[in-house]
Amino acid sequence: MPPNRPPALLCLALMLAWLSTAAAAPPAGVPALDHPPPTVTRTTAGQVDLCLGCHRQDPGGAHARDVLGCAACHLGDPLAGDKTRAHRGMVKNPGELRLGPRTCGQAGCHPNQLRWVENSLMATNRGIIDALRTYWGESAGPGAEDLTVHGLARSGLTSPALDYFRKLCGSCHLWMEKGSLPDFLAAKGGGCTACHQEKPEPDTPRERAHTRITRDAPLENCVRCHNRSGRIGLSYQGLMESEGYGTPYEAGDLGTHQLEDGRYVRSMPDDVHHRKGLACVDCHTQRETMGDGTRHVHFEEQLEVRCVTCHAGGEALRPLAEAYALRKRGLGPPSGVQVKRAPPRLDVVAKGTAFFLEGRRDRKLHPLDPPDPAACRGPLHRRLSCQACHSTWVPQCYGCHVRADRSQAMLDKVAARETPGRWSEFRSFMRHESPPLGRKGDEVVILVPG
Amino acid sequence: MDHRGRWEKDFVRLTVSWMDPHTTQPKGRSCPDCHQTPRALGLGEGSLHRGPGGWAFTPALAARPRLLGIDHPLDAFVDANGTALVHTSRPDLRPLGRDEIRRVLDVGLCLPCHRDLRDPVMRAWRPGRMPRPCRHAPAAARP
Numbered sequence: 001m002p003p004n005r006p007p008a009l010l011c012l013a014l015m016l017a018w019l020s021t022a023a024a025a026p027p028a029g030v031p032a033l034d035h036p037p038p039t040v041t042r043t044t045a046g047q048v049d050l051c052l053g054c055h056r057q058d059p060g061g062a063h064a065r066d067v068l069g070c071a072a073c074h075l076g077d078p079l080a081g082d083k084t085r086a087h088r089g090m091v092k093n094p095g096e097l098r099l100g101p102r103t104c105g106q107a108g109c110h111p112n113q114l115r116w117v118e119n120s121l122m123a124t125n126r127g128i129i130d131a132l133r134t135y136w137g138e139s140a141g142p143g144a145e146d147l148t149v150h151g152l153a154r155s156g157l158t159s160p161a162l163d164y165f166r167k168l169c170g171s172c173h174l175w176m177e178k179g180s181l182p183d184f185l186a187a188k189g190g191g192c193t194a195c196h197q198e199k200p201e202p203d204t205p206r207e208r209a210h211t212r213i214t215r216d217a218p219l220e221n222c223v224r225c226h227n228r229s230g231r232i233g234l235s236y237q238g239l240m241e242s243e244g245y246g247t248p249y250e251a252g253d254l255g256t257h258q259l260e261d262g263r264y265v266r267s268m269p270d271d272v273h274h275r276k277g278l279a280c281v282d283c284h285t286q287r288e289t290m291g292d293g294t295r296h297v298h299f300e301e302q303l304e305v306r307c308v309t310c311h312a313g314g315e316a317l318r319p320l321a322e323a324y325a326l327r328k329r330g331l332g333p334p335s336g337v338q339v340k341r342a343p344p345r346l347d348v349v350a351k352g353t354a355f356f357l358e359g360r361r362d363r364k365l366h367p368l369d370p371p372d373p374a375a376c377r378g379p380l381h382r383r384l385s386c387q388a389c390h391s392t393w394v395p396q397c398y399g400c401h402v403r404a405d406r407s408q409a410m411l412d413k414v415a416a417r418e419t420p421g422r423w424s425e426f427r428s429f430m431r432h433e434s435p436p437l438g439r440k441g442d443e444v445v446i447l448v449p450g
Numbered sequence: 451m452d453h454r455g456r457w458e459k460d461f462v463r464l465t466v467s468w469m470d471p472h473t474t475q476p477k478g479r480s481c482p483d484c485h486q487t488p489r490a491l492g493l494g495e496g497s498l499h500r501g502p503g504g505w506a507f508t509p510a511l512a513a514r515p516r517l518l519g520i521d522h523p524l525d526a527f528v529d530a531n532g533t534a535l536v537h538t539s540r541p542d543l544r545p546l547g548r549d550e551i552r553r554v555l556d557v558g559l560c561l562p563c564h565r566d567l568r569d570p571v572m573r574a575w576r577p578g579r580m581p582r583p584c585r586h587a588p589a590a591a592r593p
Contacts, residue, residue: 131539135465142540232472271474307474374567375478379577387470389478394471398525407455420453429524434483434490435471436527439550440543445468447492447527447545449536 043069049078051086057210065210073103095193097123097175104192112336113290117192120291123174124148127298128229129165135450136161143297149173153414163412164402167423170413172225180416184260188224195221195289215335216360222280227259229450231395234259236280238270240395243427268393268432277362283310285344292338304344307386310357313370319343321350324358384444388437396436396448399429462519466527467539481566485558492545494525498555500590505530505555556580559591 041052049069058065063073071078076090094103097118105114121127129147133139138161149170152162171181176189190197195217200209223233231241239257242264246254257265273283281289283305296302310317323343326332333339347358349365356365371377371386381389408422438447452458484490488498488507495510507530511523518524522535529535532548546554557575563586564571575581583591 131467134539135463135537137463137537230467230469230471232470236472269473269475271472272476273474369476372478374573378567378573380567380572380575382577387474389484390475391471391473392475392479392483393473394469396525403451405451405455406453406458407451431489431525434479434487436466436492436545437484437490438466438468438492438527438538438543438545439547440468440540444546445543446471447466447468447538447543448471449464449466 041069043067047072047078050081051076051078054083056207058208059210059213061213063213075099075102093178093190093193095191095197096177097191098177100191110192110336112293112338113286114192116291116293116338117174119293119295120174120289121296121299121302122225122289122291124150125165125169125173126296128169129162130297132161132165132169133159136164146295146297149414150175156415160404163404163419163421164423166412166414166419167410167421168425169228172228176413181411181413185413194224197221216279216281218361219274219279226280230448233280234265235268235393235395236271236274238268238274239265240268240393240432241427241430242266243430276366277364278357278359278366279361282347282357282360285346286335287338287344305346307390308371309344310346310348310368311371311386315353317348317355317368318350320346320348321355324348325350383442385446387446388435388444391435391446393432394435394446394448396431397427397429398431398449400425400427400450402426463537464520464535465537465539466543466545468543481561482558485554485561489525491551491554492527493530493551494523494527496523500555500559505552553578553580556591559583559588 039053040048041050042048043052044066047069049071051070051074052065055065055070057070069078070076073094074090074092075094077086077088080086080088091099091103093099096103097114100114100118103109105111117123126146126148129149129152130139130142130145133145133147134142138159139145147157147162151157152166152170153175158166170176171185171188174189174191174194176194178188178190178193179186181188188194193211193213196213196215198212198214198218198221200212219233219237223237226233234241241259244264246264248255248266250256255264255266257267259265285305287304288299288302291302294302309320320343323332323345324347327345333342335345347360348368349356349358351365355368357368358365375381375389376386403424403426405422405424406420409418409420410422411417412419435446436448437444439445479490486498488494488496493507493509497508497510499506499508509523509526511525513523514521515524522529527534527536528545528547528551530548530551532546532551534545536545538544557572557580560571560581560583567573571581571584
């Protein structure tokens with residue numbers, strides 16, 4: 001820039017100052033300012049973001065308004081002095097995956113994570129589709145095809161199993177735009193924010209209220225989707241879906257313990273990890289949930305944490321604790337970098353010879369008990385998975401079945417329109433006791449119908 | 451159902467999958483819950499009996515439920531001969547086999563007296579090698 005010219009920002013500041021003190025009637029051709037910014041507002045990095053002049057909302061933390069401003073995430077024009085131009089191109093939910101390259105995944109923010117997530121099971125639903133096609137006998141077997149929810153949306157491909165997926169499963173994937181479906185389904189989807197968004201603190205003043213962005217997803221974000229099929233999000237909390245008759249009755253009438261979609265649940269012993277205050281993200285690491293950029297068909301392929309990872313006992317936990325100690329000091333790979341064959345990112349803390357898991361949400365230290373030497377480590381049960389013994393109940397639906405009625409229509413969640421064929425699910429002969437055992441490879445595991 | 455809402459066709463396909471139920475408890479299942487419980491072994495509800503011919507199982511549900519169009523009890527993944535009755539979700543996944551079921555059930559014969567792994571008899575047990583039955587053992591446990 002030539003030295004005899006004033007800097008552009010100075011010009012802009014002077015112009016805005018003049019505009020803010022101008023008469024109420026603007027000159028012809030100049031749009032009226034409905035909220036003239038009182039001053040040129042900047043982020044802590046010195047970036048001009050005039051949005052901050054009107055908006056007080058604050059996500060806090062690393063995404064605080066003073067740090068990022070508004071436009072870095074919500075787009076729009078942060079240099080425009082009038083509302084209409086400032087809001088042009090603005091997005092309500094920056095986390096939507098279709099916006100990812102311009103918002104969360106932009107250079108300098110989370111480009112690697114976006115790349116992983118776009119190809120992850122939670123974004124593609126590859127595993128659900130593959131399982132359904134296998135179960136219904138429509139494919140040659142697990143992994144024989146490569147169908148994704150994105151592909152189904154583009155191709156319109158359908159079959160009995162795919163129609164079932166479209167009508168009953170297709171709302172739970174990260175490409176789903178939040179609010180695009182009716183009723184309770186409106187809360188599903190939303191890309192990055194499906195997991196990483198939390199309600200504001202309860203005592204936040206209304207004008208400052210903004211959803212908080214969290215690295216450690218709360219349980220309810222996970223359960224919003226993980227409450228069908230294996231029902232693990234319910235089971236973990238000690239809830240079991242009942243057969244739908246409203247039992248156990250309360251005061252002579254139907255029970256009141258219902259999910260938002262109308263399913264009745266009953267109380268069961270919750271998972272000990274839930275009882276101790278741990279959330280899903282305490283065990284399920286970034287690589288497990290967001291993927292690692294590699295195309296996996298089923299979750300077990302990207303599983304890196306098993307019970308023995310934490311409950312191995314003794315010095316086996318030392319590498320995990322050392323890796324976490326480095327991370328806490330700002331050393332070691334940052335969260336946007338995944339190192340192959342590195343120990344899982346578990347927040348394990350060593351205190352002498354004792355090891356603890358530091359809860360990612362409650363920051364409490366939870367002792368990591370070793371397995372029972374006789375029952376778990378002895379020769380008699382050496383092939384049993386930990387779950388085979390320590391999961392004392394599991395939902396088993398022996399008589400559940402579905403019906404497709406082509407005389408009626410139903411919302412296809414992938415195409416976002418009604419198409420012929422209404423699916424009904426019928427529950428019967430549901431049990432929870434004595435989880436059945438089977439063999440997977442050399443390991444004894446729990447088998448369930450479905 | 452067809453476009454007029456009338457039954458058109460149906461099919462029955464029973465598949466079992468494996469899972470971590472996410473219902474972990476500090477104390478594991480009781481010994482009888484596996485070693486004396488047919489459902490835990492994939493046989494379904496019913497009665498177990500050991501006679502001269504080995505283990506026999508009588509299902510509680512109809513063995514050939516005509517209403518369902520299947521030729522085995524609805525809650526059975528496997529029969530007492532170790533024949534799998536259901537599809538599985540992975541190629542390397544299967545219900546327990548005949549010998550596996552037998553070995554698990556054999557332990558159950560001794561549980562009334564030797565209740566758990568604190569008992570020296572149970573601690574001395576080696577996989578697949580039932581100790582010689584003691585004089586208190588039920589007749590069914592004797593060779």
